[in-house]
Amino acid sequence: MNLGDQWAAQHAALDWQFKALPAIGEPVALDAVGAHGWSILREDVMLPAAVLRTEALHHNSRWMRRFTELAGVRLAPHGKTTMSPALFDLQLADGAWGITAATPAHVRIYRQHGVRRILLANQLIGRQGVAYVAAEMARDPDFDFYCLVDSIAAVDALDAALVACQPGRPMQLLVELGITGGRSGARDDATAIAVARAVSASPRLSLRGVEAFEGILQGQGVAGEPGMRNVLDRMVVVAAACRAENLFDGVPILSAGGSSFFDVVTKTLSAAEPLSCEVVLRSGCYLVHDSGYYADLVERLIARSPEAAELGEGLRPALEVWAYVHSRPERGRVIAGLGRRDISDDTRMPKPLLYARPGDAQPSSLGPGHATMRLDDQHAYLDVPEDSPLQVGDLIAFGISHPCTTFDRWPALYLVDEARAIIGAIRTFF
Amino acid sequence: MNLGDQWAAQHAALDWQFKALPAIGEPVALDAVGAHGWSILREDVMLPAAVLRTEALHHNSRWMRRFTELAGVRLAPHGKTTMSPALFDLQLADGAWGITAATPAHVRIYRQHGVRRILLANQLIGRQGVAYVAAEMARDPDFDFYCLVDSIAAVDALDAALVACQPGRPMQLLVELGITGGRSGARDDATAIAVARAVSASPRLSLRGVEAFEGILQGQGVAGEPGMRNVLDRMVVVAAACRAENLFDGVPILSAGGSSFFDVVTKTLSAAEPLSCEVVLRSGCYLVHDSGYYADLVERLIARSPEAAELGEGLRPALEVWAYVHSRPERGRVIAGLGRRDISDDTRMPKPLLYARPGDAQPSSLGPGHATMRLDDQHAYLDVPEDSPLQVGDLIAFGISHPCTTFDRWPALYLVDEARAIIGAIRTFF
DSSP: OOHHHHHHHHTOEEOTTSTTSOSSSOOEEGGGGGGGOOBTTTTOSOSSEEEEEHHHHHHHHHHHHHHHHHHTOEEOOBTTTTOOHHHHHHHHHTTOSOEEESSHHHHHHHHHTTOOEEEEEEEOOSHHHHHHHHHHHHHOTTOEEEEEEOOHHHHHHHHHHHHHHOOSSOEEEEEEEOOTTSSSSBSSHHHHHHHHHHHHHOTTEEEEEEEEOGGGGGGGGGGGHHHHHHHHHHHHHHHHHHHHTTOOSSSOEEEEOOSSSHHHHHHHHHTTGGGOOEEEEOOOSTTTOOSSHHHHHHHHHHHHOHHHHTTOSOOOOOEEEEEEEEEEEETTEEEESOOTTTSOOSSSOOEEEEEEOTTOSSOEEOOTTOEEEEEOSSOEEEEOOTTOOOOTTOEEEEEOSOTHHHHTTOSEEEEEOTTOBEEEEEEOOO | OOHHHHHHHHTOEEOTTSTTSOSSSOOEEGGGGGGGOOBTTTTOSOSSEEEEEHHHHHHHHHHHHHHHHHHTOEEOOBTTTTOOHHHHHHHHHTTOSOEEESSHHHHHHHHHTTOOEEEEEEEOOSHHHHHHHHHHHHHOTTOEEEEEEOOHHHHHHHHHHHHHHOOSSOEEEEEEEOOTTSSSSBSSHHHHHHHHHHHHHOTTEEEEEEEEOGGGGGGGGGGGHHHHHHHHHHHHHHHHHHHHTTOOSSSOEEEEOOSSSHHHHHHHHHTTGGGOOEEEEOOOSTTTOOSSHHHHHHHHHHHHOHHHHTTOSOOOOOEEEEEEEEEEEETTEEEESOOTTTSOOSSSOOEEEEEEOTTOSSOEEOOTTOEEEEEOSSOEEEEOOTTOOOOTTOEEEEEOSOTHHHHTTOSEEEEEOTTOBEEEEEEOOO
16 A cells, blocks of 8 residues: 555545635645634535534444444445545444445555455456456455456456466455346356356365345335345355355355345344354445435334344434525525535435524524425425525535435535534545 | 646546556556557456547537537537536637536636636525635636526625625626526516616626526427427517616627527527627537437437538537446346446436447447446446347447536546547546
8 A cells, every 4th residue: 555645645635626615715634624613504615515414423333333243243334335435444443344345446445545355346347457456465465355256257257367467366256146137146046156166166266255235126115125035045045055065265254235134134144154154244324324215224124123223223314415595486496506416316305404594503404395306417496385484595404315326426525513513524536 | 827726637647546547557647648558448447437539529519619600609618517627628719608607616616727708507606606706806807707696685695795705896697587397597577677677786796698598498308399489588578678778788698508409599599689689508518419318309409400400410429438247147137337426327328339349449339229227326237138249348338318417427538539549538627
């Protein structure tokens, strides 16, 4: 790891390139942001601005630490949600086993920030991606890297590439299981076991476990649960078959777990305990949570899971995007100054939660009947009650649904306290 | 303008923060990218990668230059589409009157790159936004700035803020007209004229024209056209009323024109010629165009408009995103390594257009039956014919629909020739 680069990235200044920087002034070093005493409610920064409520972040991080400790599983939170090394540090400090990545470019960003153990929850495909990982393995004997494979074709391609790249030790692979009609992953156990045999047969590859991503079924709600349980059961069957053929190197890893079924994943895969596997969850959204899609899914999870219920208060929404009321051209319609370039709309529309008039010391709740009906690139269309207090120039806080697709709109986010005073900032790397 | 900053931004190096950088090596200065001889088809950069076909870009820029010359209108292309100063330079070189912005943060980015005339096609709301524009007006007497206003409340707020900010000359405003159920803009002519009077009455404000954004109706197809013609007719009526009351300073501006109706806008507003207005279009998507939504809309435009038909070949799609085949877990299903973090899906799904096997000198067309069915954050699900040639490790080029929401996924894009050799790169600022 290049410490110069690491320092530069962590301490990067915010300048005119950052859309929520205050209007006037010099670039501000990231670690000096908190010292300026800026406040969202005092209009000290340009809006729209994305903010992370730090109390909620820390609560959520501790909540997941306690859940995984109670459940006896490991956590490699999906870093793609936030792509923010400062938040990875928080997750690692709260006991995370490693950080999950989605692409070779993610791996490169994580490595620049010193992440030692990375699970690439994806196939490793393409000349540059393989070359990067192999070079990094060769350079740093402590780099503990895992990725997925779901076909003989991919095993052969990776094996051939590693002949040329020479990482100096076998690359650790998990066989991926998938669901008919779904994403990657072997559709039947026989294919998965054939892939496992091919991995085990190569001196350049090491079979370390079995993987699935049950989260693709979460959109189906309760109807998706049987399919989800089925793929988890198949993981146990395939792992047992690989164990019987002695294909694994070391203690096998069973890895699954999006952000909505991790209780069921934990329970099902722990039933494979006679295999002495390590169970690795990969939830990414728990840290930031949301005010919509995942809020409902995790509420269902807590109702289902005695371990989660035991933890008391559930996850809190940590992310808000603040924007101005630009216009109220009809009594029942407000146009606000944020759009799909500022906030996610891929699962549900942003939720108007709070408002403040310039000068207010605290935000107030918006009553019922305020809802986002449409997002353009840079505008939101709100339906509001005829007697809504909103007027031109007011500030609105929007709750989000699906943090991943809000984070990637922001090269930096402000850290705030409950009065929305800005106490810091973090960078993201998309 | 701080020339040091300008230089730094234009000449910024691409480093590990950029997801499509080659695996190994030092940061590469933006203006040195072309000298490396990289090629998409030779897998010289990490994928996914977004590329701009330079021949198509130049063709489209010339096409719009000729259209606006034939039609006798001015063009302030919407810079929010690309947020790329290198492309603004191309548009200005091809005769653009100015660049349109959507937010005060856009204005700041444009100003850092030396854009002299900016039309903020939005209300200017909030302490920081007003402060930035006013300070920039005070600093540079050549800065020619325009923005919109649609309510007395907004006029009063802006007027009060300018008392404190002291830009040194009146701020130039266009009254915005809107459509019931639509975005910002006065819903009736009486309100618009009252707003115009309030602007004209303030020594800190200058009424310069009338504006509408007819593009919000484009999603309704032909059914939206009567509403669109109606709002354009209203612009002429309101401008005539303001002229009759002598509310305008200078030659009034009539500005409208998204990327799909600019022919009708031109024809209708030019009928206001007895007013001696300047007509300013704001189309943003023409330069890059697409392979979906706007392709169909502009085809309809060309069928409708003799001026456009006279220009010969229409607009070409300039933007592609390249990604790998990760898996073909069923004969009819391909999983590719790009997702909604890499390409837009807000109007239509990405279109698989071309493929290449590593080593191919030229890409080949994908036959019929290849279609994107779903995007996750980092994966695409394709339906493919049983006899599709695609296999793990192949490269696919996806055509896009709606350039704005693909550009904002990319801090930089490669410039390519028709063989997809990389001849340069441009930065974007989101």
